Amino acid sequence: MVQTDNGKGGRSSLHGFWSSRLAFILAVTGSAVGLGNIWKFPYIAGQNGGGAFVLVYLLCVFGVGLPIMMSEVLLGRRGRRNPVASMALLGEEEGGTRSWSLIGLSGVVAGFLILSFYSVIAGWVFAYIFKSGAGDFAGADAEQVKTLVQSLEGSWLATGAWHTLFMGLTVFVVARGVERGLEVAVTLMVPALIVILVLLLGYSMTSGEFEMGVRFLFEPDFSKLSAGSVLAAMGQAFFTLSIGMGCVMAYGAYLPQETSIPATAFSVVCADTAIALLSGLVIFPIVFANGLDPTAGPELIFQALPLSFGNMPFGTFFGTLFFMLVGFAALTSAISLMEPAVAWAVESFSVTRARASVIIGLIIWVLGFLSVLSFNVLSDFTFWQGTFLDNLDYLTSNIMLPLGGLMITVFCGWVMCRNASVAELDVGAGNLYQAWRILTRFVAPLAVVLVFLNAIGLLDWLIALF
Numbered sequence: 001m002v003q004t005d006n007g008k009g010g011r012s013s014l015h016g017f018w019s020s021r022l023a024f025i026l027a028v029t030g031s032a033v034g035l036g037n038i039w040k041f042p043y044i045a046g047q048n049g050g051g052a053f054v055l056v057y058l059l060c061v062f063g064v065g066l067p068i069m070m071s072e073v074l075l076g077r078r079g080r081r082n083p084v085a086s087m088a089l090l091g092e093e094e095g096g097t098r099s100w101s102l103i104g105l106s107g108v109v110a111g112f113l114i115l116s117f118y119s120v121i122a123g124w125v126f127a128y129i130f131k132s133g134a135g136d137f138a139g140a141d142a143e144q145v146k147t148l149v150q151s152l153e154g155s156w157l158a159t160g161a162w163h164t165l166f167m168g169l170t171v172f173v174v175a176r177g178v179e180r181g182l183e184v185a186v187t188l189m190v191p192a193l194i195v196i197l198v199l200l201l202g203y204s205m206t207s208g209e210f211e212m213g214v215r216f217l218f219e220p221d222f223s224k225l226s227a228g229s230v231l232a233a234m235g236q237a238f239f240t241l242s243i244g245m246g247c248v249m250a251y252g253a254y255l256p257q258e259t260s261i262p263a264t265a266f267s268v269v270c271a272d273t274a275i276a277l278l279s280g281l282v283i284f285p286i287v288f289a290n291g292l293d294p295t296a297g298p299e300l301i302f303q304a305l306p307l308s309f310g311n312m313p314f315g316t317f318f319g320t321l322f323f324m325l326v327g328f329a330a331l332t333s334a335i336s337l338m339e340p341a342v343a344w345a346v347e348s349f350s351v352t353r354a355r356a357s358v359i360i361g362l363i364i365w366v367l368g369f370l371s372v373l374s375f376n377v378l379s380d381f382t383f384w385q386g387t388f389l390d391n392l393d394y395l396t397s398n399i400m401l402p403l404g405g406l407m408i409t410v411f412c413g414w415v416m417c418r419n420a421s422v423a424e425l426d427v428g429a430g431n432l433y434q435a436w437r438i439l440t441r442f443v444a445p446l447a448v449v450l451v452f453l454n455a456i457g458l459l460d461w462l463i464a465l466f
């Protein structure tokens with residue numbers, strides 16, 4: 001970010017602006033592309049039966065996620081403050097009440113909760129960089145890779161240490177405010193990630209059960225689609241796009257007035273979706289060829305990928321590079337998870353950015369131990385959705401983010417005056433604007449409400465009533 005004037009009207013930002021449209025796209029792509037694409041998408045798709053889940057996921061990404069991402073950027077840029085203050089300000093201007101700041105506050109809380117478990121899994125990725133580098137995957141078979149992941153997750157000391165390292169790194173970057181360097185690095189990371197994924201795809205096509213994998217991902221079997229999996233697909237769409245918690249809004253606050261919001265959002269959503277689908281196509285052929293369990297959950301990629309790297313030429317090199325890239329992708333997402341809270345603390349309590357980052361990072365680090373212990377000491381302590389990590393993930397992805405998204409669409413579609421959104425989207429009032437408006441006013445909020453009602457069993461009841 002650089003300190004410049006925004007030139008073309010609009011409120012001035014308290015923090016300066018992105019140096020270019022590309023810088024913003026890179027930052028939002030860095031936020032969106034992360035463990036959600038490579039770790040979570042395959043395992044959630046595996047647990048929810050594949051094809052039909054993927055179809056609902058894609059519908060949610062483009063029908064709900066894309067308009068919400070545009071709305072978030074729009075609100076951030078119009079408010080030009082942290083998400084809490086932006087929503088308070090815009091709420092007052094457009095709707096006569098500052099209570100809309102609740103959207104920002106719930107986002108700050110969601111960021112804390114998500115980062116607490118995100119950091120633990122990112123820690124595993126860091127551990128795998130070293131395992132791969134040490135040649136631990138070489139010639140591995142299904143049993144060996146299972147033992148490898150079990151020995152890591154079984155030790156709270158090891159997972160705790162990796163979690164500490166990852167949080168430390170995240171706080172360091174946020175505190176120093178060196179995101180700008182990382183933005184540039186994203187230019188290399190995303191293409192490099194795609195190249196290695198394509199390479200892995202080649203391995204899966206030749207050595208895996210590729211046809212089975214493709215069928216699993218793309219042949220919808222609606223009998224496998226429960227109300228719970230529809231909710232999981234929607235939750236995953238929110239999680240992977242980093243929407244519903246003000247993160248994109250926080251970044252939008254630094255966006256110059258002349259940048260096109262729809263084009264920006266569209267390119268980010270496409271890149272994010274391509275990486276998730278590629279990961280799925282890489283993982284499942286290996287899972288099926290080696291008798292791994294597609295419903296294995298969070299361990300899934302940590303079992304499947306070492307099998308590929310361990311048995312392909314130059315696997316040690318590519319494996320190490322791949323986990324480094326995923327670790328880096330996780331870092332750029334983690335930074336964005338802290339941004340709403342840090343920007344809010346800096347603007348509200350007049351603390352320095354460094355101090356705010358350290359304090360917030362410490363709270364998240366402590367909270368993260370609930371997830372560290374979920375795999376070992378507390379693995380038998382399950383309630384509601386399962387372990388602590390399962391519950392944090394479910395609560396944030398499937399409830400808090402969609403609820404945040406719902407409030408954002410209601411605000412943008414119904415509370416904010418039409419002229420304001422026309423001006424901010426800057427695409428005229430033609431078809432593109434109309435499409436966004438219909439998606440934002442009707443499709444996205446209705447979809448979220450229906451999926452919620454369905455998940456708690458009320459939809460069938462309502463349908464029967466009419």
Ligand code: PFF
Pocket residue numbers: 031032033034035036037114238239240241242243245247248333334336337
């Ligand atoms: N989108 C990130 C991923 O797919 O890994 C995770 C994430 C980042 C979720 C930022 C929410 C958020 F605000």
